[in-house]
Amino acid sequence: MRRLPKIVLLGFIAFAALFTAACPERQSIADIEANPSKYNNKETAIAGVVIDSYGINVPGTPIRGGAYKVDDGTGTIWVITENAVPSKGTQVGVVGTVGNGITKNGKNYGLGVYEKDRRVKRGK
Numbered sequence: 114m115r116r117l118p119k120i121v122l123l124g125f126i127a128f129a130a131l132f133t134a135a136c137p138e139r140q141s142i143a144d145i146e147a148n149p150s151k152y153n154n155k156e157t158a159i160a161g162v163v164i165d166s167y168g169i170n171v172p173g174t175p176i177r178g179g180a181y182k183v184d185d186g187t188g189t190i191w192v193i194t195e196n197a198v199p200s201k202g203t204q205v206g207v208v209g210t211v212g213n214g215i216t217k218n219g220k221n222y223g224l225g226v227y228e229k230d231r232r233v234k235r236g237k
Contacts, residue, residue: 142187161183164189165182179194208229
């Protein structure tokens with residue numbers, strides 16, 4: 114009778130370990146901007162506050178998505194999404210692939226994250 118709770122507990126611990134191992138480590142936006150080639154085409158996680166957003170959603174069609182700018186206190190980066198964009202002031206955590214635009218004289222223009230998953234911090 115006591116064996117079943119131990120098996121359930123061990124199963125839960127194994128699941129939790131696998132789940133957390135699959136999550137990318139959160140990076141600061143300043144680190145991504147300072148060394149974009151290190152993160153280019155790699156999945157990473159960022160978190161911050163939405164400071165700007167532009168989106169489109171045409172009801173009844175598959176046309177939706179947009180872009181929003183996230184500030185984590187160390188810098189800002191644009192996030193491209195195929196889902197609805199969060200409004201200004203929303204605290205978000207984003208997992209996505211870093212993409213690089215144009216590089217000229219060592220400065221990157223168009224650095225961004227292509228969103229795969231997003232978490233929103235709910236207010237009180």
